[in-house]
Amino acid sequence: MRNRLSTLWDGRGFDIILIGVPLAFLILISGAAILYNVIMSFQEVDMFSLGSIIRPFAGLENYKRILSDPQTWPIFGNTLIFVLGSIIGQFVLGFGLALFFQQKFPGSTYIRGLFLVSWVMPGLVAGAIWNWLLSGDFGVINYILIQLGVIDTQIFWRSNPDFALWSVIIANIWLGTSFNMILLSVGLSAIPQDLYEAAALDGAGPLRRFFTITLPMMRATIGALLSLGLIFTLQQFDLFASITNGGPNNASNVAQYWAWQLSFNEFDFAGGATVSVLMIVIVVVAAAFYVRSTRGEVRG
Amino acid sequence: MTNQSIRNTILIACALALAVIYLFPLYWMYVTAIKTSSEAFASPPIFIPTHAQWQNFVDVWQSRGMGSYLWNSLYIATLSVIVIAALGSGCAYVLARYRSVWIDVGLFLILMLQVLPSSLMVTPIFVGFSQLGILDYPRLATVLAISAKSMPFFVVLVRATFMSVPMELEEAALVDGNSRMGAFFHIVLPLARNGILVSAILIYMQAFGEFVYSKTFISDAMYQPASVGLNTFMGPNTVEWDKIMAYSSIYVTPILAVFVLLQRKIVSGLTSGALK
Numbered sequence: 118m119r120n121r122l123s124t125l126w127d128g129r130g131f132d133i134i135l136i137g138v139p140l141a142f143l144i145l146i147s148g149a150a151i152l153y154n155v156i157m158s159f160q161e162v163d164m165f166s167l168g169s170i171i172r173p174f175a176g177l178e179n180y181k182r183i184l185s186d187p188q189t190w191p192i193f194g195n196t197l198i199f200v201l202g203s204i205i206g207q208f209v210l211g212f213g214l215a216l217f218f219q220q221k222f223p224g225s226t227y228i229r230g231l232f233l234v235s236w237v238m239p240g241l242v243a244g245a246i247w248n249w250l251l252s253g254d255f256g257v258i259n260y261i262l263i264q265l266g267v268i269d270t271q272i273f274w275r276s277n278p279d280f281a282l283w284s285v286i287i288a289n290i291w292l293g294t295s296f297n298m299i300l301l302s303v304g305l306s307a308i309p310q311d312l313y314e315a316a317a318l319d320g321a322g323p324l325r326r327f328f329t330i331t332l333p334m335m336r337a338t339i340g341a342l343l344s345l346g347l348i349f350t351l352q353q354f355d356l357f358a359s360i361t362n363g364g365p366n367n368a369s370n371v372a373q374y375w376a377w378q379l380s381f382n383e384f385d386f387a388g389g390a391t392v393s394v395l396m397i398v399i400v401v402v403a404a405a406f407y408v409r410s411t412r413g414e415v416r417g
Numbered sequence: 418m419t420n421q422s423i424r425n426t427i428l429i430a431c432a433l434a435l436a437v438i439y440l441f442p443l444y445w446m447y448v449t450a451i452k453t454s455s456e457a458f459a460s461p462p463i464f465i466p467t468h469a470q471w472q473n474f475v476d477v478w479q480s481r482g483m484g485s486y487l488w489n490s491l492y493i494a495t496l497s498v499i500v501i502a503a504l505g506s507g508c509a510y511v512l513a514r515y516r517s518v519w520i521d522v523g524l525f526l527i528l529m530l531q532v533l534p535s536s537l538m539v540t541p542i543f544v545g546f547s548q549l550g551i552l553d554y555p556r557l558a559t560v561l562a563i564s565a566k567s568m569p570f571f572v573v574l575v576r577a578t579f580m581s582v583p584m585e586l587e588e589a590a591l592v593d594g595n596s597r598m599g600a601f602f603h604i605v606l607p608l609a610r611n612g613i614l615v616s617a618i619l620i621y622m623q624a625f626g627e628f629v630y631s632k633t634f635i636s637d638a639m640y641q642p643a644s645v646g647l648n649t650f651m652g653p654n655t656v657e658w659d660k661i662m663a664y665s666s667i668y669v670t671p672i673l674a675v676f677v678l679l680q681r682k683i684v685s686g687l688t689s690g691a692l693k
Contacts, residue, residue: 126598132515135507136523139568142504146565147530147538154541168548214435222428228436230680234443237619237676237683239626241644242665245651246442249449249658255458257445291442303688352534355628358648373536380540381633393537404532408525 151397157390164384179391188367188375195282196351196371202283203353204346206290211297218298219305229302232295240292244359247288251275251360278368281361285369288356293349297342304338305331337410344407351400372396446669449662450474457659473663483667485639486646490668493559493631493642494624500564502617505571510605512572513579531569535629538566543633555635562630567620574619577689578612579605615686618679622672643668 124130158179160172183189218229235243250258253273262268274284308331316326332339354373357363363370363378370378372392380389437444449457451469477483512524542562543552551558582605590600606613628644635641638649647664655661676683 127596131597131601132511136511139504139508139572140523140526143526143530143565143568146542146561147533150538150541150545151533153545154538157541157544162544167544170548217435218432220428222425222432224429225432227680228429228432230684231436231677232439233680233684233687234440234673234676237622237672238669239628239644239672241626241628241647242446242669243442245647245661245665246446248651249662250442250445252658255460255462255658257462260460260462291439295439299684299688348532352532352536354534354536355626355644358628358632359651362653373534377536377539377629377633380543386540386544389540393540396537397533400532400534400537401529404529407532408528 154390154393154397157387158394160387162387162390167386175387179387183388183391183395188370192367192370192375193372195367195369196373198282199286199289199353199371200347200350202286203289203293203350204343206286207293207297207346208343210290210294212301214294214298215301215305218302229298233299235292235294236296238292240353240355241359243292244288244356247284247291247356248275248360251284251287275361276365278365281365281369285353285356285360288360289350289353292356293346296349297346300342300345301335301338304335308334340410341407344403344410347403348400348407351396351403443673446662446665449659450666451663452659454657454659457662473659474667477660477663478667481646481650481664483643483646483664486641486643487668489556489635489640490625490642490644493556493563493627494621496556496560497563497567497624498617498621500560501568501571501620502613504564505568506575506606506609506613508568509572509575510579510601510609513576514584527569527572530565531573533566535562535566538562539629539633542630546634552634555637556640558634559627559630562634563624563627566630567623571616571620574616574686574689575609575613578609578616578686581612581689582608611682612686615679615682618675619683619687622676625672 125134159175159177161175161178162172166172214229214232218225250256251274253259253271253276256271256274258274259268259271263271272280274280312330312334313326316330321329351373353371354377357369357371357374361369363374367375373396376389376392376396378389379385379392448464448466450473451471452463452466452473453468453470456463456466456468508527512520512527539562546552546558546561551561586608587600587604590604591597595603626644627642628648631642632645632648635645638646641649647661647668650657650661650664
């Protein structure tokens with residue numbers, strides 16, 4: 118008995134406690150929530166049955182209802198545009214900045230690090246600032262664009278259905294570009310310099326070197342980063358809450374925001390759970406790609 | 418000037434220009450915050466205010482009751498970080514120390530839990546917590562949800578730190594007669610202290626700005642954090658932009674100050690963890 122107890126501080130038991138308690142905590146909250154979510158999506162849930170665990174079984178009724186809702190496909194389409202637009206914007210701008218800061222000069226790492234303030238800011242504050250920057254009448258972005266001759270008249274970014282989704286995408290690109298830049302910088306500095314020197318001796322120009330050395334050597338980083346980008350954009354909620362609220366008329370709504378609205382604005386908890394289940398499946402597939410792309414390092 | 422120093426000057430100028438463009442939204446927040454309402458809506462916009470006034474900060478602090486909001490943000494973020502650091506550090510240590518199928522399974526689980534979007538988890542957690550009565554303590558409910566959401570990220574970051582602690586030191590301590598627990602607390606944890614601290618600060622910043630769970634769980638304004646307060650302030654057709662930017666400045670400045678001070682450490686902690 119003494120031996121068994123003493124492993125708690127001097128053997129296997131110690132490790133099992135260290136890892137068991139946090140895993141139990143995570144499984145109790147996140148794991149149970151996922152399971153509960155799936156169950157709720159097959160039940161009838163309303164304000165009255167919210168407190169009870171046994172509820173009428175609804176079969177596939179919720180899924181049929183959500184999938185035949187005329188708003189569903191436009192919202193899922195928006196989600197796709199939001200994800201693609203955000204990831205491409207963040208990645209291209211982040212890569213450009215990372216390449217620039219790869220030129221070593223005094224203070225480069227410090228200035229580069231400052232960019233990350235966009236990423237550590239509360240999403241809601243970033244949303245508030247962009248809401249103001251993009252406002253139609255008095256927004257400074259409209260003013261700058263008109264001065265530069267890019268547009269003739271003011272764009273009502275948040276209330277015009279053609280632009281509402283893009284106003285959130287622009288804010289999200291700003292938010293995530295610095296994170297992309299930092300991770301791409303790490304990948305860039307891991308490429309051995311003599312590869313470039315050898316290629317330059319062989320007469321390869323900068324473009325050629327970029328496509329034959331930089332891109333192939335960065336494949337793992339890029340893979341990890343794109344799947345992280347997908348995960349982060351599917352998590353984005355705060356910007357929608359503070360810029361457009363999904364409006365006008367769902368023109369800028371995406372699935373993760375709609376799921377919340379269904380539950381907590383319309384009190385359709387079963388509908389919210391159903392949309393969540395559909396989305397979580399997508400997120401988990403993306404996560405599997407991320408885990409795969411970092412697997413080599415995970416095994417150490 | 419030598420060629421080298423000319424090149425450096427040009428590059429620094431370009432870097433600063435890029436930083437100025439990128440950080441312009443932040444500048445605009447601070448500039449708007451010190452304008453009067455009529456200046457905020459001036460056309461053409463005023464880029465460098467000549468009549469800076471600080472009244473907005475005082476007004477907003479008092480009229481919006483920011484003291485209570487910020488206190489709640491501190492409360493929620495601090496408790497969350499304590500739960501996360503206490504539970505997550507040991508978990509990260511075990512995951513870093515061993516190689517086996519079970520460790521791989523645990524790691525896979527952690528990575529998967531890291532990616533679940535809060536806005537999709539909030540419905541089942543809300544209903545579950547309300548059935549268990551946890552929603553009667555709304556700030557505690559928020560802390561639990563944030564902890565579950567952010568702990569996997571913390572574990573991933575801190576695991577990278579533990580990997581860089583040489584195992585020989587721990588083995589030497591065991592040979593000298595330390596117990597496993599003693600070696601962990603006296604040798605390994607102190608060596609990993611910096612990495613744990615940096616990750617905890619990163620988590621703290623996130624928790625300080627958390628919104629989804631707080632908005633959903635906390636209906637009583639007395640317990641709401643600053644993010645929910647800002648959301649209430651904005652409303653659909655708001656015109657008080659100078660005030661809103663003053664609110665945002667008060668809210669975000671402590672975070673930015675911590676970040677600028679610890680920038681180098683935070684960036685290196687982040688990059689060592691996120692890709693591994």
